[in-house]
Amino acid sequence: MSAALRPFDVAAIRAEFPILQQQLEGKPLVYLDNAATTQKPMAVIQAITDYYSQCNANVHRGAHQLADEATRRFELSRDKVASFIQAYDRCEVIWTSGTTEAINIVANGIAQRLKPGDEVLVTEMEHHANLVTWQQACLRSGASLKIVPIHDNGALDTEAFAALLSANTRLVALPHVSNALGTVNPIQDLTRLAKAHGALVLIDGAQGIAHGGVNVREIGCDFYAFSGHKVFGPTGVGVLWGKAEVLQDWPVWQTGGEMIAQVTYHSATWGELPNRLEAGTPNIAGVIGLAAAIDWLTQFDVSAIQAHERALLAYATTLATDFEGIQLVGTAADKIGVFSFVLQGSHPADVGFLLDKQGIAIRTGSHCAQPLMQRLGLPGTARASFSVYNTLEEVDALFRALKKTQRMLA
Ligand SMILES: Cc1ncc(COP(=O)(O)O)c(C=O)c1O
Structure with missing residues (x-):
């Protein structure tokens, strides 16, 4: 890594995004809808x-x-x-x-x-x-x-x-x-x-x-x-x-x-x-x-950004292996950023709604890819998508909220 590049420090990165400092439903906002749009650092604003x-x-x-x-x-x-x-x-x-x-x-x-x-x-x-x-x-x-x-x-x-x-x-x-x-x-x-x-x-x-x-x-x-x-x-x-x-x-x-x-x-x-x-x-x-x-x-090393996002995805994928009733959608060997899933027996829209009530922002639906959903035989998926400012603790929060959601929908 070149000496001119800034160290990849997630806490310092998060501090530069005013929107991430807020609480939703009395809980810190967990923003996992980055594939829809990313949040803006103070430098951009x-x-x-x-x-x-x-x-x-x-x-x-x-x-x-x-x-x-x-x-x-x-x-x-x-x-x-x-x-x-x-x-x-x-x-x-x-x-x-x-x-x-x-x-x-x-x-x-x-x-x-x-x-x-x-x-x-x-x-x-x-x-x-x-x-x-x-x-x-x-x-x-x-x-x-x-x-x-x-x-x-x-x-x-x-x-x-x-x-x-x-x-x-x-x-x-x-x-x-x-x-x-x-x-x-x-x-x-x-x-x-x-x-x-x-x-x-x-x-x-x-x-x-x-x-x-x-x-x-x-x-x-x-x-x-x-x-x-x-x-x-x-x-x-x-x-x-x-x-x-x-x-x-x-x-x-x-x-x-x-x-x-x-x-x-x-x-x-x-x-x-x-x-x-x-x-x-x-x-x-x-x-x-x-x-x-x-x-x-471009202050950051590209490989540090990619390694961080792949680590979040790998962690979510590992947690999913111990989570009964979750089906991952999209498990190609080379993937990044997107964790798409369905909770068996639940509609993705209900999952999104109940996660939102717990301060977790994801996207649900066909993701502007209706023919792909038809090809997969799904009404849609729930999608958590990760970015540079997301943390492993946020992935934990997603899974805790998913457990609760699953109980509520049972
Ligand atoms: C793969 C892909 N292509 C195209 C688009 C369209 O981008 P925009 O709506 O910013 O024009 C999106 C937006 O989600 C996308 O994810």
């Missing part, structure tokens, strides 16, 4: 407050000092994201409202090029954002949507993936990490296979980004999409990273101010990357907040 209280102005177009400073912070944020994910060039970082919009920008571009006979590959574990978008693009263009199956433990069937690739595969869209199962996909190997067939590759990084260590050059993909709010940043901001050679003539997404080169009453030409894909006033405070989140996260 402060960066947003500073922007609004020191230099609120529109970017790129002002002739005054506030606008210059807002533009400086805004564009510095792009540099930070570019270096965080090892982009080749800062112009490859496109600000979006989140993963969903990033995927839609790619779909909008590719749908205009798809034709009958072309194929798009997704997996059985997709979040709706990376399924419905492609399903609709295929319906519009006449291309076929191919679904790569998973094994019963939630791991991707990589042999089926290889078999489904063909010269007709135009795009492969894969999650880095499944939000419902926690499965970490071998995206580098899968990308290599897909590229050998000449396909474009999009990685849905909504869950992957929070665990650190994303290097788009190593992955070899064409696009990587993520949301700020899943990585300690604000809601309403996200990133589409795309290779400049692919994005530079990508069909424009929205039209309006900032994205043009020349405009007449009857025609317009488009600007260069990144502006050509960023129409209108961006979420300036959100972008600055996201960069502050990245500064905050």
Whole structure:
């Protein structure tokens, strides 16, 4: 570990998150819904407050000092994201409202090029954002949507993936990490296979980004999409990273101010990357907040973050082996962050409700993955998802509360 990095001390980390200091139902809040959204450290809250209280102005177009400073912070944020994910060039970082919009920008571009006979590959574990978008693009263009199956433990069937690739595969869209199962996909190997067939590759990084260590050059993909709010940043901001050679003539997404080169009453030409894909006033405070989140996260060694999250998951999995009546959903060998389960004989919604009454925040339901739940034959699951500030004591609290919940529902 480099000397410049901050030691990974969970108590010190927790102290930086004001929301974690509160009590719910007379008990300390146990926040285990990090796959839905992560909490924000003071550094992020402060960066947003500073922007609004020191230099609120529109970017790129002002002739005054506030606008210059807002533009400086805004564009510095792009540099930070570019270096965080090892982009080749800062112009490859496109600000979006989140993963969903990033995927839609790619779909909008590719749908205009798809034709009958072309194929798009997704997996059985997709979040709706990376399924419905492609399903609709295929319906519009006449291309076929191919679904790569998973094994019963939630791991991707990589042999089926290889078999489904063909010269007709135009795009492969894969999650880095499944939000419902926690499965970490071998995206580098899968990308290599897909590229050998000449396909474009999009990685849905909504869950992957929070665990650190994303290097788009190593992955070899064409696009990587993520949301700020899943990585300690604000809601309403996200990133589409795309290779400049692919994005530079990508069909424009929205039209309006900032994205043009020349405009007449009857025609317009488009600007260069990144502006050509960023129409209108961006979420300036959100972008600055996201960069502050990245500064905050990159104080730590990535391997320490991952080791902590894997230790929480391993501990929960061990406690589950001694807990009668719990069924784990998603037990792939490589998984992170997500502990999905059903309590036998109980509906996940009831489990979530009763845990909430004991100060424990989890998520229940289909996790925006209805087809995956159908594939697993489940109405939904209860999902505890872990982050850097969670503790082994919180995992104990979850299991104590689950015992009580089980008794109440019996
Ligand atoms: C795997 C995955 N993809 C996409 C999304 C959509 O992210 P957002 O709603 O921030 O656009 C999520 C959100 O939970 C997700 O977990």
